[in-house]
Amino acid sequence: MPNIKSAKKRVLIAExxxxxxxxxxxxxxxxIKKFEAAAAEGNRTEADGAYKVAVKKVDQAVAKGILxxxxxxxxxxxxxxxxxxxx
Known part of the structure; x- marks a missing residue:
């Protein structure tokens, strides 16, 4: 456990x-799994919706620095x- 105040704060922020x-x-x-499942079934309408959601989540992950x-x-x-x- 850190002793310095700023180091303690960094630990909390990191968590x-x-x-x-x-x-x-x-x-x-x-x-992504929902899209993969819909694509595997061959259900085009369900896959379209899942695709839009998955692409949005991927873009959000890039914006947050996750991907x-x-x-x-x-x-x-x-x-x-x-x-x-x-x-």
């Missing part, structure tokens, strides 16, 4: 940010290809 990042990352994973922008682009591209294959 809050860690919890926020975990929540955002779990939301992201859930959105790198190139990783986000890669994931969005892969989801778009899957969506287009449903036809």
């Amino acid at each position: 809050v940010r860690n919890a926020r990042n975990k929540a955002a990352k779990s939301e992201l994973k859930t959105a 790198h922008k190139n990783t986000a682009a890669h994931r969005k591209s892969a989801m778009t290809l899957k969506l287009n294959k449903i036809g």
Whole structure:
């Protein structure tokens, strides 16, 4: 445990940010899994809705610094290809 006041504060801030990042990352994973499930079923209308939500969550993760922008682009591209294959 830190002894210096500023170090104690940094520990508290790190805990809050860690919890926020975990929540955002779990939301992201859930959105992507829902899209994957809809795409696997072949349900185009359900997949369209899930795709929009998943892309939004990926973009929010980039804005929060959870994902790198190139990783986000890669994931969005892969989801778009899957969506287009449903036809």
